[in-house]
Amino acid sequence: MYAQMVKSEATTEDPEKLAAFQARIDAGEKIEPKEWMPEGYRKTLIRQIGQHAHSEIVGQLPEGNWITRAPTLERKAILLAKVQDEAGHGLYLYCAAETLGVSRDELTEALLSGKMKYSSIFNYPTLNWADIGAVGWLVDGAAIMNQVPLQRTSFGPYSRAMIRICKEESFHQRQGYDIMMKMAQGSPEQKAMAQDALNRFWYPSLMMFGPSDKDSVHSAQSMAWKIKINTNDELRQKFVDQTVPQAEYLGLTIPDPELSWNEEKGGYDFSEPDWSEFFEVIKGNGPCNAERMEARQKAWDEGAWFREGLMAHAAKRAARKIAAE
Amino acid sequence: MSGEWPLWEIFIRGQHGLNHRHVGSLHAPDAEMAVKHARDVYTRRNEGVSIWVVPSAAITASSPSEKGPLFEPSNSKVYRHPTFFDIPEDVGKM
16 A cells, blocks of 8 residues: 555564553554554554655655646646645654654655655656546545554554544545546547546556555564554455446446456456566656656755754754843 | 754644644744644644644653553542432432
């Protein structure tokens, strides 16, 4: 999802303490930053929340690309508000990660050095306005699938950040679907653009949930700790079942000839995405990986004088205030 | 040097005459900027009518491991709750 393939850390603490910790989680208690927690729990959470935060921040880039070229002033204002929300979501999540003892600068540096990842989906380009519709509808739709259950996650600050994010996220998906409706009801050329955007974003959206993890030990540990609530396959199935009727309403076709309703399981059968493509994108070989990292590096480097300047100004004013007293 | 902006805890008074309530934290170079950032990060949907910002370093917190002894005094004083006392029905509402 926004956090894909997060490896859980092995834990080697006192079994008695571990059992007491697990009992608290099983009882539905929230774990707060200063309380005892296994080292593996702490490290896995930093990795997961950090990756989630990075995804929100990098996720501003494909959409920001269209702010200046939105078709109307209203669409522009809406897209601007949406992208600003993504920045806010990144900030909520960074703060949650920081309560675990990692600093903001460390997180940023880990992203820039490639040590920490962000979601594979943001390495695909947004080529035209219909893509902005598809991103809101499919990408935010997939994100919501994962984020709604995470509101119940065991780590207090993460759970509270997710609650705040979920409140704001449905606006994002609706604005995307609204664009898709407009395009699908427009001229034949506009409808073709909407179909083309769906064709390009369908499989990358399915990849957002990550490869099947039903046999993964990492997943099992994360699920026991309630930092992962559903398996990747469960969420992907839910996403497909929800999205197919929405595509039908638009009069668009899901680009999967194998897609069919399976009465027995009460869900759709569908084709798996090309996982070799997913692993290439994760490795850094997607269509936009280099461009995204360049943009983040540039923002970090060119913002340095500003961050330092404001600190210097604050220090000078504080010194003056002390002198005056 | 570490040029990281210090961390601030943000408290917001909602619309309904409630207390200021902790909503989260953020980084800012000084108090004035912390208020401006808090507006952008925590009140994008009209969530507040007033903002307090406090340097996180200025907060002293009770220790989670001493939760038991710290709160014990109130645990043992059930008579502080009105339901502790039986008042005859004939007396009426009290």
